[in-house]
Amino acid sequence: MTSTSLKVKGLGRQFGTVLALDNFSIEVPKGELISLLGPSGCGKTTALRIIAGLEKSDAGEVHLNEKNITNVSAHLRNMGMVFQAYSLFPHLNVSENVAFGLKMRKISRSERTKRVNKMLELVGLDHHHKRFAHQLSGGQQQRVALARALVIEPEVLLLDEPLSALDAQVRTNLREEIRRLQIELGTTTLFVTHDQEEAMAISDRVGVMNKGRLEQLDTPDVLYNRPTNDFVASFVGTMNHLPANLVNGTVEIFGKTLPTQKTGNETGKVNVLVRPESIQVTPSETSANATVVTRSFLGAASRVLCKTDDGTIIHSLITNSSSDSLHPGSKVKLEILSREVMVTNV
Amino acid sequence: MKKISNYVSKNILSTTILLVAAFFLFLPLIGATEFSLRDGGPDRHSFRSYKWIFEQSGFKENLGVTFKVTALAVVLNLLIMVPTVTWLHISGQKYRRLVEVVTILPLIIPVVALATGAQTALPSFLHNTVLELSFMYVVIAMPYSYRALDIGMSGKPLNTYVAAARNLGASWLKVLLTVITPCIWPSVLAALFLTVALSLGEFTLAQLLHWSTFPTWVSNVSQENILGATALSVGSLFSAWLLLFGFTFFGSNKTDSSKDKE
Numbered sequence: 001m002t003s004t005s006l007k008v009k010g011l012g013r014q015f016g017t018v019l020a021l022d023n024f025s026i027e028v029p030k031g032e033l034i035s036l037l038g039p040s041g042c043g044k045t046t047a048l049r050i051i052a053g054l055e056k057s058d059a060g061e062v063h064l065n066e067k068n069i070t071n072v073s074a075h076l077r078n079m080g081m082v083f084q085a086y087s088l089f090p091h092l093n094v095s096e097n098v099a100f101g102l103k104m105r106k107i108s109r110s111e112r113t114k115r116v117n118k119m120l121e122l123v124g125l126d127h128h129h130k131r132f133a134h135q136l137s138g139g140q141q142q143r144v145a146l147a148r149a150l151v152i153e154p155e156v157l158l159l160d161e162p163l164s165a166l167d168a169q170v171r172t173n174l175r176e177e178i179r180r181l182q183i184e185l186g187t188t189t190l191f192v193t194h195d196q197e198e199a200m201a202i203s204d205r206v207g208v209m210n211k212g213r214l215e216q217l218d219t220p221d222v223l224y225n226r227p228t229n230d231f232v233a234s235f236v237g238t239m240n241h242l243p244a245n246l247v248n249g250t251v252e253i254f255g256k257t258l259p260t261q262k263t264g265n266e267t268g269k270v271n272v273l274v275r276p277e278s279i280q281v282t283p284s285e286t287s288a289n290a291t292v293v294t295r296s297f298l299g300a301a302s303r304v305l306c307k308t309d310d311g312t313i314i315h316s317l318i319t320n321s322s323s324d325s326l327h328p329g330s331k332v333k334l335e336i337l338s339r340e341v342m343v344t345n346v
Numbered sequence: 347m348k349k350i351s352n353y354v355s356k357n358i359l360s361t362t363i364l365l366v367a368a369f370f371l372f373l374p375l376i377g378a379t380e381f382s383l384r385d386g387g388p389d390r391h392s393f394r395s396y397k398w399i400f401e402q403s404g405f406k407e408n409l410g411v412t413f414k415v416t417a418l419a420v421v422l423n424l425l426i427m428v429p430t431v432t433w434l435h436i437s438g439q440k441y442r443r444l445v446e447v448v449t450i451l452p453l454i455i456p457v458v459a460l461a462t463g464a465q466t467a468l469p470s471f472l473h474n475t476v477l478e479l480s481f482m483y484v485v486i487a488m489p490y491s492y493r494a495l496d497i498g499m500s501g502k503p504l505n506t507y508v509a510a511a512r513n514l515g516a517s518w519l520k521v522l523l524t525v526i527t528p529c530i531w532p533s534v535l536a537a538l539f540l541t542v543a544l545s546l547g548e549f550t551l552a553q554l555l556h557w558s559t560f561p562t563w564v565s566n567v568s569q570e571n572i573l574g575a576t577a578l579s580v581g582s583l584f585s586a587w588l589l590l591f592g593f594t595f596f597g598s599n600k601t602d603s604s605k606d607k608e
Contacts, residue, residue: 052513053513054513074509077513081510083509083510085503085506086506087509090529100511148510152514
């Protein structure tokens with residue numbers, strides 16, 4: 001049975017007039033990887049720094065393994081952290097950098113060497129012991145930083161956008177590696193990112209943050225398919241917001257009446273949330289209800305932007321074979337593929 | 347062709363400037379060295395004047411005092427300045443302007459005022475102890491040491507280094523000793539050089555505070571023997587250079603290890 005490793009209750013932090021964290025709470029069970037996802041300035045890094053003890057909070061508490069560590073100094077928290085900026089100490093080589101935390105813990109030299117070697121092997125840098133930071137690529141530096149954070153066997157691993165300074169290819173490889181290591185070592189991890197693909201790809205659960213608040217914390221699948229509010233719906237993936245009238249819990253979109261998550265006899269104006277892949281686009285001269293604006297080739301699929309007769313722009317994602325005949329100006333018929341749709345109040 | 351002639355004319359100009367500067371720096375030195383080696387006339391040379399220095403009473407004692415004051419000034423300076431400048435860079439950014447102005451003050455305030463200030467402001471238990479002069483040397487070295495350390499820390503992601511070190515279990519003292527200081531080692535060395543050079547040659551404050559240090563002793567004994575006085579000046583200059591070269595060698599050895607290529 002998994003128990004909660006990290007518990008954060010009601011954190012608040014204000015910088016001048018800016019509210020960076022507003023009653024932020026989260027629980028991370030042992031061994032789980034949770035991502036905090038949100039736009040810049042949403043407070044995710046502040047939350048991480050408060051958890052690490054590098055920043056003071058105005059309100060709230062941080063508990064680690066049922067112990068209140070809110071006032072415990074950063075160097076006594078036993079948390080590993082990898083930063084967005086390259087943080088390897090320039091005067092120490094790779095081995096010495098990785099051994100730094102062990103040295104601070106007064107671990108014997110032989111034990112240090114053993115653990116450093118093992119950790120560098122795990123991150124695939126076992127031939128770079130004597131190199132200095134300036135002799136390593138960005139990806140390698142972040143691997144060393146990861147090894148340095150993990151070698152101390154931290155209670156919690158905190159990752160503060162560790163991949164954002166890297167090239168796309170290195171980023172993808174390294175994120176897979178972080179996940180592999182995290183599962184292998186069973187380290188409870190909190191990962192901060194503004195890249196939703198990154199968050200969705202490696203997390204057990206993702207917490208979407210906005211204006212210092214945690215909007216929704218769920219598995220990537222639930223977050224994508226059943227967002228609880230407009231912000232999450234628009235921030236995670238692309239979402240079409242179609243204005244419609246709710247009648248007895250149903251809406252009519254493109255001539256089709258669909259049930260919604262609303263029950264009973266609720267009525268009124270709503271926004272219907274539809275993912276681009278749930279919209280079918282077929283060329284049609286007779287029953288057309290939209291016109292193609294642009295078509296962009298994405299590799300595996302194409303993104304087609306259409307404008308409905310009432311002027312709403314619709315994003316759709318369709319396979320290349322079915323988009324061959326679609327060109328800007330083509331008359332098309334739009335249809336919803338889902339059997340049920342999500343709506344939010346206007 | 348034009349490029350080459352430009353390069354040559356630029357080169358000629360810079361070489362000329364260099365030669366003129368070298369001439370003004372070295373000619374008096376060469377002249378003084380030659381003069382200090384004279385023995386009874388311009389044709390005979392020996393180390394008699396240098397021997398004379400060691401025969402004067404108070405040589406060892408005053409040199410000892412100067413070394414003691416210098417060593418203390420260096421230690422105090424680094425103990426005060428490294429943590430202060432680090433703090434200014436990490437979390438006290440808004441006070442940087444103010445500190446910059448404060449560190450300039452020792453250059454503006456006349457030494458007489460500093461000496462009077464020292465006598466009234468320093469706690470009485472420090473009066474007439476080596477610390478009295480050392481503290482004053484820390485003050486007059488501050489404009490230089492502050493700038494040396496400030497330049498060393500600017501442009502370095504100190505905040506990230508500190509956060510990483512704290513996170514890995516380093517106390518603030520360990521952060522300063524094992525991360526910050528080695529990271530800015532050349533600047534620490536520069537601050538040390540400047541304090542050493544300033545303390546070794548400082549005369550006015552020592553004289554005003556009634557201290558007998560090597561520079562005040564040199565001033566006294568040189569009244570009697572002009573050749574000896576020149577030998578003393580040349581001797582102290584070369585010894586100071588030797589000392590600073592020693593520090594450079596020691597310091598660069600340490601910084602070179604961080605640039606060691608595999």
